[in-house]
Amino acid sequence: MPETQLTTTQAGFVEKVFEWLQRNWAKLIIAIPFAWLLFFFLAPFFIVLKISVAELLIASPPFTNLLEWGDGILPSVSASIDNYAYLWQDPLYVRTYLNSLQIAAVCTAICLLIAYPMAYAIVRAPGNMKLILLLLIMLPFWSSFLLRVYAWMGLLADQGTINDLLLWIGLIDKPIRLLYTEFAVYVGIVYTYLPFMILPLYANIEKLDFSLNDAAADLGARPAATFFTVTLPLTWPGIVAGCLLVFIPATGEFVIPDLLGGGNVLMIGRVLSSEFNANHDWPVASAVAVVLLLVLVIPMMLYHRIQAREGAY
Amino acid sequence: MSTPATEPLIRVRGVSKHFGSFTAVDNIDLDIESGELFVLLGGSGCGKTTLLRMLAGFESASSGSITIDGADMAGVEPYARPVNMMFQSYALFPHMTVENNVAYGLKRDGVARAERRQRVDEMLAMVELDSFAKRKPHQLSGGQRQRVALARALVKRPKVLLLDEPLGALDKRLREQTQFELMQLQDKLGTTFVVVTHDQEEAMTLATRIAVMDEGRFVQVGSPAEIYETPCSRFVASFIGSANMIEGSVIEVNGETVVVEGEGGNNRFEVNHSEPVSVGDSVCLAIRPEKIDIALVTDQAATGSQNRLSGTIKELAYLGGTSILRVETEGGRVFEVTSPNRLRSVSGKHVFDWDDAVTMSFPASNAILLTS
Ligand SMILES: Nc1ncnc2c1ncn2[C@@H]1O[C@H](COP(=O)(O)OP(=O)(O)O)[C@@H](O)[C@H]1O
Ligand SMILES: [Mg+2]
Numbered sequence: 001m002p003e004t005q006l007t008t009t010q011a012g013f014v015e016k017v018f019e020w021l022q023r024n025w026a027k028l029i030i031a032i033p034f035a036w037l038l039f040f041f042l043a044p045f046f047i048v049l050k051i052s053v054a055e056l057l058i059a060s061p062p063f064t065n066l067l068e069w070g071d072g073i074l075p076s077v078s079a080s081i082d083n084y085a086y087l088w089q090d091p092l093y094v095r096t097y098l099n100s101l102q103i104a105a106v107c108t109a110i111c112l113l114i115a116y117p118m119a120y121a122i123v124r125a126p127g128n129m130k131l132i133l134l135l136l137i138m139l140p141f142w143s144s145f146l147l148r149v150y151a152w153m154g155l156l157a158d159q160g161t162i163n164d165l166l167l168w169i170g171l172i173d174k175p176i177r178l179l180y181t182e183f184a185v186y187v188g189i190v191y192t193y194l195p196f197m198i199l200p201l202y203a204n205i206e207k208l209d210f211s212l213n214d215a216a217a218d219l220g221a222r223p224a225a226t227f228f229t230v231t232l233p234l235t236w237p238g239i240v241a242g243c244l245l246v247f248i249p250a251t252g253e254f255v256i257p258d259l260l261g262g263g264n265v266l267m268i269g270r271v272l273s274s275e276f277n278a279n280h281d282w283p284v285a286s287a288v289a290v291v292l293l294l295v296l297v298i299p300m301m302l303y304h305r306i307q308a309r310e311g312a313y
Numbered sequence: 314m315s316t317p318a319t320e321p322l323i324r325v326r327g328v329s330k331h332f333g334s335f336t337a338v339d340n341i342d343l344d345i346e347s348g349e350l351f352v353l354l355g356g357s358g359c360g361k362t363t364l365l366r367m368l369a370g371f372e373s374a375s376s377g378s379i380t381i382d383g384a385d386m387a388g389v390e391p392y393a394r395p396v397n398m399m400f401q402s403y404a405l406f407p408h409m410t411v412e413n414n415v416a417y418g419l420k421r422d423g424v425a426r427a428e429r430r431q432r433v434d435e436m437l438a439m440v441e442l443d444s445f446a447k448r449k450p451h452q453l454s455g456g457q458r459q460r461v462a463l464a465r466a467l468v469k470r471p472k473v474l475l476l477d478e479p480l481g482a483l484d485k486r487l488r489e490q491t492q493f494e495l496m497q498l499q500d501k502l503g504t505t506f507v508v509v510t511h512d513q514e515e516a517m518t519l520a521t522r523i524a525v526m527d528e529g530r531f532v533q534v535g536s537p538a539e540i541y542e543t544p545c546s547r548f549v550a551s552f553i554g555s556a557n558m559i560e561g562s563v564i565e566v567n568g569e570t571v572v573v574e575g576e577g578g579n580n581r582f583e584v585n586h587s588e589p590v591s592v593g594d595s596v597c598l599a600i601r602p603e604k605i606d607i608a609l610v611t612d613q614a615a616t617g618s619q620n621r622l623s624g625t626i627k628e629l630a631y632l633g634g635t636s637i638l639r640v641e642t643e644g645g646r647v648f649e650v651t652s653p654n655r656l657r658s659v660s661g662k663h664v665f666d667w668d669d670a671v672t673m674s675f676p677a678s679n680a681i682l683l684t685s
Pocket of ligand 1: 332337355356357358359360361362363
């Protein structure tokens with residue numbers, strides 16, 4: 001008798017687990033990749049955070065430990081904000097941050113100005129054309145990003161395609177400097193990140209009800225007024241999404257300023273890389289990374305709070 | 314040029330609209346007088362919306378001219394026309410409150426803030442939405458949204474209000490109630506309404522005049538009574554209400570009446586002649602189901618003597634107020650007849666029952682003689 005009782009309780013337990021799974025399978029499916037993403041964001045972040053409050057050591061690894069296990073039961077904590085203070089005091093770092101933010105902001109704005117009409121035109125294109133245009137937007141992703149940046153070097157170089165062409169037309173009589181300038185960095189970033197602006201905008205404009213444009217016109221709105229009072233507010237979520245997708249990676253961009261800007265363009269990604277690789281100053285490099293993250297995350301959180309307060313429609 | 318006093322508010326002359334090789338609107342002439350409630354009635358895809366959109370300026374006519382209030386509308390953009398439109402899907406701005414939706418047109422016109430407030434409040438009160446002013450469209454019911462759309466279009470006091478299936482998205486009860494509200498509103502404001510609908514009952518209820526459309530053309534224009542009582546063609550007779558159609562040919566033309574021999578022979582009908590016909594013409598008789606007298610064979614005295622037919626009841630639908638009977642005559646022809654249920658019945662037994670033998674008749678003036 002006791003054996004059968006055991007099996008019924010076991011069966012009951014299994015049943016309960018199944019019931020739970022049946023009710024919560026959707027949450028579970030979301031939770032697994034979410035946990036994965038969270039773990040592989042948070043774990044490296046805390047490692048970097050830990051290194052950023054350590055001191056430089058000529059050793060391997062080249063920094064002091066956060067926790068020193070001495071004689072007592074509790075370890076002694078050695079953490080300092082010296083690295084952060086150092087970043088703040090050295091105008092080079094401050095200037096580099098500001099320069100990165102500025103370049104990213106200008107590139108984001110240029111991308112938006114180019115992408116919005118493109119996305120709009122794709123939405124309004126006839127059915128079969130739409131697919132072809134979208135494919136063309138995604139076409140660059142089929143080749144390596146590095147390869148495309150090298151191609152730009154070939155285009156922009158002193159003896160590159162653009163200069164050759166201008167010389168041949170006779171517009172200039174000696175090559176103009178394009179490569180290793182801030183201009184080249186702008187070109188590279190705008191070129192690279194344009195699809196990331198177009199695609200969220202496309203997805204958003206696609207959902208737009210164009211009878212609203214007719215309604216606005218019918219009520220006396222000229223095309224410009226219709227755009228600013230109806231189309232723009234309704235596509236705002238797409239604009240925000242596109243801008244974040246461009247601005248965030250562009251701020252920390254390393255490859256483009258390194259290859260197209262040479263040593264002439266100050267961007268935080270390059271500073272970060274040289275602290276790690278050239279100076280082997282891991283603590284300062286980590287502090288640079290943490291500050292970069294804060295600079296990007298804090299405005300986003302503020303924006304999110306404002307949005308939540310205003311309420312979506 | 315005629316004198317301005319007789320100039321209609323809307324004048325459409327020879328307007329066509331082609332989409333590629335497809336003709337959506339085909340050579341339409343139309344005059345709408347100020348203060349009319351004009352209804353464009355037709356089945357789905359017959360070009361009603363296209364015609365309305367040409368009046369509003371969203372589509373340009375492929376040929377022909379449109380004049381509104383004396384001004385030629387060719388090349389006039391929608392925002393510059395003295396008309397407003399209520400869209401089939403309402404097209405309310407989802408990101409604006411009810412109040413701002415209604416104020417939108419006034420803001421575009423640069424109406425001062427105080428006056429704007431006052432007119433918006435007035436309009437919202439008129440459509441009984443004052444307490445919903447701060448809501449967004451998605452927080453409203455279908456009927457409330459419909460009223461916001463109406464208020465938004467009317468607040469600019471247009472000369473003409475164009476309404477595309479204004480009641481199409483409402484359920485039946487609400488639709489009937491709203492029909493009367495719409496008529497009262499139109500009466501109160503005196504605005505000219507041009508309403509598009511595919512619902513013939515709605516058209517009959519609302520309209521001062523109806524244009525029946527088919528395949529981009531007007532087949533008949535007239536008052537609801539004209540369209541119902543004297544349809545000009547087989548299409549109109551069967552599209553508006555129901556009608557028993559009898560194909561046949563003219564065998565005798567007298568002073569007042571015409572005698573028509575129904576197809577299959579052995580049934581002759583004498584009808585008033587409303588159209589010039591001569592012996593041998595093939596024609597169609599249309600008789601409305603409620604215009605046929607019907608009685609049980611045992612109750613001969615109850616029916617008239619003209620156009621008598623006998624038959625048996627094959628189908629019967631009890632609708633409460635009336636019953637619809639389908640009667641098969643000896644010749645095999647089936648007539649639809651509506652009979653009012655004037656006597657209250659508690660036993661479940663009505664005057665007519667399945668397989669009852671009945672006599673039908675209708676006076677010569679009740680049938681419509683159609684040649685086209
Ligand atoms: N922009 C367009 N392009 C091509 N065909 C159209 C367009 N608009 C309407 N049509 C066609 O014209 C016909 C009439 O349409 P519409 O005026 O919307 O009919 P309805 O009477 O149902 O309102 C339909 O067959 C429709 O397919
Ligand atoms: Mg339509």
